[in-house]
Amino acid sequence: MSSSEEIKELKSSLSITAVAKRLGLNVERGHFRCLFPERHAHGDRTPSVSINEAKGYFRCFVCNDVKGDVIELVRLSLGMSFPEAIKWLRGDTPSIVRDMQKIPVQKKFQEEKKSEEHPKFFKEKILFDFLSLLVPIPPNHQVGWWLANRRIYKPIWDKVLLRLLYDYDHVSRALLLKHSLEDLQFVGLFNKQGYLRYGRHPLIIPYVDEMHRPFFFQARAIDKNIVPKELNFQGTIPFPYNKEALDGKHGIIYLCEGAIDTLTLLGHGFNAVGIPGSNSFKPEWVSLFNNKKVILCLDNDSAGRAGEERISALLKEAGLETRSFGLLPEGKDINAWLASR
Numbered sequence: 400m401s402s403s404e405e406i407k408e409l410k411s412s413l414s415i416t417a418v419a420k421r422l423g424l425n426v427e428r429g430h431f432r433c434l435f436p437e438r439h440a441h442g443d444r445t446p447s448v449s450i451n452e453a454k455g456y457f458r459c460f461v462c463n464d465v466k467g468d469v470i471e472l473v474r475l476s477l478g479m480s481f482p483e484a485i486k487w488l489r490g491d492t493p494s495i496v497r498d499m500q501k502i503p504v505q506k507k508f509q510e511e512k513k514s515e516e517h518p519k520f521f522k523e524k525i526l527f528d529f530l531s532l533l534v535p536i537p538p539n540h541q542v543g544w545w546l547a548n549r550r551i552y553k554p555i556w557d558k559v560l561l562r563l564l565y566d567y568d569h570v571s572r573a574l575l576l577k578h579s580l581e582d583l584q585f586v587g588l589f590n591k592q593g594y595l596r597y598g599r600h601p602l603i604i605p606y607v608d609e610m611h612r613p614f615f616f617q618a619r620a621i622d623k624n625i626v627p628k629e630l631n632f633q634g635t636i637p638f639p640y641n642k643e644a645l646d647g648k649h650g651i652i653y654l655c656e657g658a659i660d661t662l663t664l665l666g667h668g669f670n671a672v673g674i675p676g677s678n679s680f681k682p683e684w685v686s687l688f689n690n691k692k693v694i695l696c697l698d699n700d701s702a703g704r705a706g707e708e709r710i711s712a713l714l715k716e717a718g719l720e721t722r723s724f725g726l727l728p729e730g731k732d733i734n735a736w737l738a739s740r
């Protein structure tokens with residue numbers, strides 16, 4: 400925990416404009432677009448939120464609840480609690496903090512240039528910018544209904560930072576303003592034709608670490624005619640979905656296939672993590688499961704059963720207790736099973 404003195408000091412060491420930019424907000428002449436564009440006419444085309452750099456304060460002209468200091472800005476943008484926002488602002492990785500510090504312009508420029516040559520950092524930054532342009536899911540939106548139909552409700556959406564690609568054109572343009580098309584294509588956000596992917600996959604499911612920093616995401620279609628139903632961000636999957644649940648404490652954990660199954664179990668009060676596909680569990684993840692008894696809930700099809708066998712062997716080798724959930728009817732996933740009860 401931090402004392403109020405420490406928080407004061409942290410706040411005064413940061414530039415709210417720089418933090419806003421780091422959050423992916425497009426700050427121009429002291430203004431940026433509201434974090435809730437759906438509450439504004441035309442998606443807040445003319446930015447309504449003003450920044451007072453001297454006082455370290457922001458405020459939306461339309462939304463009464465969109466205002467506050469730099470901590471509130473992080474809290475609102477990333478859907479975090481107050482302590483999480485403090486932690487985020489203090490985060491020691493260069494991708495989060497370096498360009499937010501009040502450091503001389505010349506030095507900052509050089510550091511940014513240098514760091515952008517590092518491929519991992521560069522990918523992280525684009526991913527971060529993309530997620531910052533998305534909005535929390537409005538409960539009355541069809542994606543909200545789709546989740547609620549699966550008994551995944553708003554407290555879970557907020558907890559795991561589910562996001563909606565609400566304004567496709569705005570997000571495309573904002574990304575193209577910040578990054579070259581080649582870079583965006585390189586990380587797989589844009590397709591060969593030069594368009595942002597995910598136009599038909601509006602539900603964005605970020606893979607965040609315990610500090611709520613995103614490292615990967617899946618985009619999900621909610622129209623059942625769309626194939627494939629999920630698209631993955633380019634590159635390696637850094638850790639299982641909902642990594643936060645792997646806290647090293649003794650307990651049971653359910654290991655599911657896909658983020659939606661994971662969310663359903665979380666919604667039913669089970670401790671759960673997910674892997675994107677039956678074959679995507681990595682041996683180097685085994686140590687993350689320390690002290691857990693692992694119940695495998697992969698789909699009951701041939702791929703799922705083969706995946707369970709493989710994962711079970713890896714976990715057992717590390718001395719971890721594991722068993723198959725074993726209640727799923729042939730061909731069914733956990734979501735379908737829970738819904739049918």
Ligand SMILES: [Zn+2]
Nearest residue numbers: 433459461462
């Ligand atoms: Zn607003």
